[in-house]
């Protein structure tokens with residue numbers, strides 16, 4: 289980066305419209321914030337200019353004025369702030385005196401008294417050991433578009449384990465995991481119209497997105513480049529997101545799911561991640577039609593709900609597993625129509641070309657070519673698990689029969705609501721083991737060994753205590 293460019297950015301930063309809400313008695317003076325920005329500016333440029341570089345300085349200046357391009361500013365500023373805060377704000381003290389965040393489309397600074405935050409309590413991992421322990425933090429106060437949910441139950445997803453152990457190399461500690469959150473609404477903002485106090489509501493894997501891109505417009509917020517995850521992510525206001533192993537969550541109404549009457553809160557919680565992850569591709573690829581034949585590879589948290597959704601759609605469901613010991617479980621307990629041992633060449637051969645689609649939930653390394661032979665012409669195998677190593681795929685099994693391997697990741701908010709409503713209509717819930725908060729570390733060990741049928745759900749409401 290050239291010196292001129294750096295100077296230019298410093299001048300742009302000067303133009304940022306810092307605003308202070310007198311009603312909330314923010315005591316920092318503008319000068320103090322500007323000094324802070326100046327002190328830190330050179331480092332900030334290093335990180336943030338990557339993002340700013342695609343915008344001309346003139347355009348940035350216009351956008352930062354917040355007048356001529358308010359739409360653009362609203363989308364852009366949180367990204368810039370995220371970069372700023374990730375460089376300079378100690379997450380353990382967030383929001384610090386120098387924490388910069390968005391308020392009504394302008395930049396503001398957090399007060400030293402943290403007047404705008406509500407205390408929260410949960411369990412967090414503080415290092416790669418992944419061991420969780422009690423943790424006090426804060427959440428934003430309920431805004432006009434927000435709902436606050438008192439959390440009653442939270443499922444344990446395998447992603448939680450990956451995250452607390454930093455297995456995806458992107459963890460920022462402390463982490464409060466949990467993205468299968470269900471509870472009761474305790475506060476709603478003035479512009480909220482889908483929820484009222486006392487309603488049952490859920491929060492899944494994401495808590496925000498840009499709301500203006502093509503994907504968001506098409507109800508695919510899960511594919512928005514600005515999508516914000518429920519934990520270990522940076523929210524639009526620049527603060528770190530904390531998940532559902534905690535007493536409460538504040539979320540924009542758009543990212544909360546109405547829990548239908550009759551849907552059990554504990555057994556419904558895992559549907560917010562595991563359920564939508566399999567439901568979405570089954571809808572998208574037309575597996576949701578009576579008479580279709582669907583294969584489900586792997587019988588864990590995702591696989592067992594895939595079997596249930598397949599049956600609810602009226603499809604024929606065959607569970608495919610390496611382990612013959614799961615046959616009885618799959619057929620008798622979960623209602624699968626058939627069971628196929630993938631290591632048995634005779635069984636596999638007998639099923640060649642019989643399946644319209646396959647939901648592959650396996651996240652360990654495995655051979656996919658034999659599975660492709662199970663598909664009918666033009667069939668799809670949908671990957672919803674994520675093996676760490678690359679898959680080995682030969683082209684011929686794809687060419688002959690015009691088959692596809694596709695991927696899928698959760699679903700948009702509209703579809704998530706449809707999924708939970710559909711599940712309620714069909715009495716479809718996850719099979720769970722309900723545990724207390726202090727069992728969570730043991731539960732994580734068991735998740736690592738796939739020793740759970742099929743989802744742990746933490747009884748937050750009854751067992752999370754701040755004392």
Ligand SMILES: [Zn+2]
Pocket residue numbers: 445446447448467493561562
């Ligand atoms: Zn999950």
Ligand SMILES: [Zn+2]
Pocket residue numbers: 497498499500501502503504505509512513514515
């Ligand atoms: Zn978007």
